Every structure is written in structure tokens, then in C-alpha cells.
Amino acid sequence: MLTFIGLGLYDEKDITLKGLEAIRDADVVYAEFYTSPLGGKTVEKLEELYGRRVSILERRDIEEKAEEGFLKLAKSQKVVLLSGGDAMIATTHVDLRLRAIEMGIETRIIHAPSISSAVAGLSGLQSYKFGKSATVTPPYKGVISEVPYDTITANKERGLHTLLYLDISMCINEALRLLELVEEKRKGEVLKKSVIVGIARAGSDKPVVKADYLDALKSYEFGALPHVIVIPGELHFLEKEALVKIARAPEGI
């Protein structure tokens, strides 16, 4: 049996009671930390709170060597795989699950809080009005991906909000600079005209949620990672009020 367990948003206490029970009931406990940011977690804190030894898997342990490694084990033992956020969101987990099924291994998911729903609660923006999301990545060989900018534009045309995930080590300020370079190249004004929401350390005791226009936000100090960005689409009056009162957006947005 292979059980995928989400660790949730930020620290070792963001797992569910169901997830903790499954860890304590498992024969072997693995975790991977390359598909989502660590936040306030460390292996030591997980091990201490959960009362189990946790072995860390690297990318190649999962993507190349799993059949000879922990998947083999999962044929006869109760194996759990911990990862940040909700479980089975990363493509690599879906691929892994299919390979496990191929080997006749029973699989199961224990869900956890995800940034994709947390951003709605934290900002006061309506969850059902989020369109497609995208990830801002560092330039590759000097080329900046324009996918996030296109996603924002397409969502804005339909009045929808956009959640932008940031590369695992990227901060809001850096992501905004990259988006602005794309806007300048396109001679666009979607970002320039939009209020933007930055969210740092969702799920922690001290999340920062700050809404402002691009020029002000790109030098705002959000503190430690992880960070995400939301570009709102059309705003209902209650959403405007929430951005002003919860995210300290300028009055009159």
C-alpha cells in the first residue's frame, strides 16, 4: 500500500489528524521536499512531532529509481510518502501513482490544506472566480517565460482572478519584476492598471497579505518565503472591501 499524505501549507502542524494516524500506522515513512517549498518545516520537527523516522527522497529516487526502491517495498508493506501542500498535486506524483498501480500496489490519498484554496480565504477574493493558474519561473538561458503574463491577460478578459505560484526560491518582488519586463516588451498595461495581492507564509501564524498597485508592491518587504501572487480580475463590492480591510489595499480601488 502506498499512501500519499499532504503536509499542508506551512509547518509540521498543518497535517490532518487522519494524516498523522496513517504515519503512525505505517511501516516506512518517506518525504520529498523538491516539489513544494519547505516553509516552517524541518525533517527534525516532523520526526519529533510524528514520532517516526522520516527518510528524504530526492527527485531521482522518485522519478528514476522508485521501482527498485520504495515502490518495491510498497508491494508488501505500508509505505507513506509525505509532501508539502495537498497530496498528488505535482505531476510527478500522478506519474508515480500510475506506476504504482501498474505494479499492482494499492494507492490512497490523504488530503491537506492547499495554497490554491487558502489564497481565497486569506485575501477575501471569491474562490469560484479564479481562472487558470500559472507559475513564474526564473529566466532560462536569458529568456523570460511569457506564459504567466498570457494567463493573467486571458483571465482578465473573462473578469477572473489569477493565482501565480512562484518558483520554489523566488520572492514576490522578483516575480513582479519579471512580469513587468514582459509587459514592457508587449507594450501592455494589464499589470500597470491592476491592483495586485502578494501573500507570504500562508498557513503560518503571521501570514502577510498586502494589496497595492505594481509600483508600490514591487518594493514592499514581504519577509521570508514561501510567496505567491494573486492578480484579481473584476471585483465584486465585497471583494473590494475585503482587499481594503484585510489586505490594506488603497481606498477607492
Added chain:
Amino acid sequence: MLTFIGLGLYDEKDITLKGLEAIRDADVVYAEFYTSPLGGKTVEKLEELYGRRVSILERRDIEEKAEEGFLKLAKSQKVVLLSGGDAMIATTHVDLRLRAIEMGIETRIIHAPSISSAVAGLSGLQSYKFGKSATVTPPYKGVISEVPYDTITANKERGLHTLLYLDISMCINEALRLLELVEEKRKGEVLKKSVIVGIARAGSDKPVVKADYLDALKSYEFGALPHVIVIPGELHFLEKEALVKIARAPEGI
């Protein structure tokens, strides 16, 4: 202090350790069950596991009488409000939070697993490719809402998946019949041509995830509520494989 705590997807064990700690540390514990389905929860089970008395709030306690009721209490005491799924997703909670802030009450959110991310893991569909979502509601004075159908169509045009929430007491079969009536009226064929995914009891030990075409799915027996539906957009080959292997979709979709 008013803390919004999500109860997660299905039963009393889908809350996080952080959520449980906040309940045990609270002066008063409230819950409301009108914004999301009960699933496998009962007040008795919550009270037993959490070791606290839980008082149920009705819609009017929150929407009309809160200022004279529990919000007044939250000015001087630690009050928590439990609700299903992730916290602060329902509009009524955003409104309540703004009213609390207006009264000078500090507010906080403790997140929980949400159906909006769980559907991706359960079906193997890529989370970032979900567009706007919609809710299928019972006919009102004989009129069927066409919003869900329009949302599906608009998402399909961009190749995106659509998550359809169902009214709190509605099953997949009933929702599909309503959607089919709209399609017939429009002389459309978006649904007829699409593989559709039905998901029952997400977060439970025995979730049902079944993909098929409309004609087969509308008589499929999904068992107890809650139910949701996903209408996939364009499918990547890994998503197709997942729908076949995980959701038992017909080969060759």
C-alpha cells in the same frame, strides 16, 4: 479573537493538528453546517474527538444576529468558528470577518483540505488547468440556471477543466440531468462529446471517482453524498492515462 477553522473534506479527522490545538485553547467553540455538506461528520463525533462542547449556529445567527451574539463574545474571549472544507471560502464568512474587523476584533484563519484541490489529486487532472468553477442548483420556480453550462463552455473553449459544486443535497445523477436539459435547450453538444468525472465522498476512506460519457454516467450509482463533478477540458496524455487507470474511464478517450 475570532478564529475561522476549516474542518476539511469529510469527517472529524480531516482537521489539522493546528486546528485541533486552537479548538482546545479556545474559550467557546461554534460550528456552522449550512455552507457545506456534513459528509461523515456529526456534532457528537466532533465533540468526542476534540474534547469540547460545540454549539451549532444557524444561518440567521451568523448573518443577522452575530453582533449581539458570538461576535460580542469575541471582543474579549477566544472564539472559534468551525465550518466544512477550507475556512473562509463561503461569502458569508468573508462578510462575517469584515464585520468582526469593523468591531475591532482580531481575526485568524486555520486552513483545511478543500474539495477545490482534492479533485485534482483524486482524478489525476492537473490542478493549474482548472478554470472558473460553478455550482449546480435545483431549479428555482421551474427555471434551471444556465450558469454552470456557460462556465463549462467558456472553459472548454480555452481547454480548461471545470469543477462543478453541487447544491448541498444534490447527487451527480440529478446534476447531470439538469445540465443535459440545458444542453438540449441550447442544441449544444459540449457535454455529449465530453468524458465527465463524478467524485463522491472525497476525503473519506472510500471515495468513488468514476469517469465516463454522459449517457453512462447519469445512471451510475455513486452512493452517499457529498458529490462533485469535473468536466475535463483538453487532456494531456498523462491525464488521459490517469482517467483510465484511476477513474476507470473507457479506453481511447
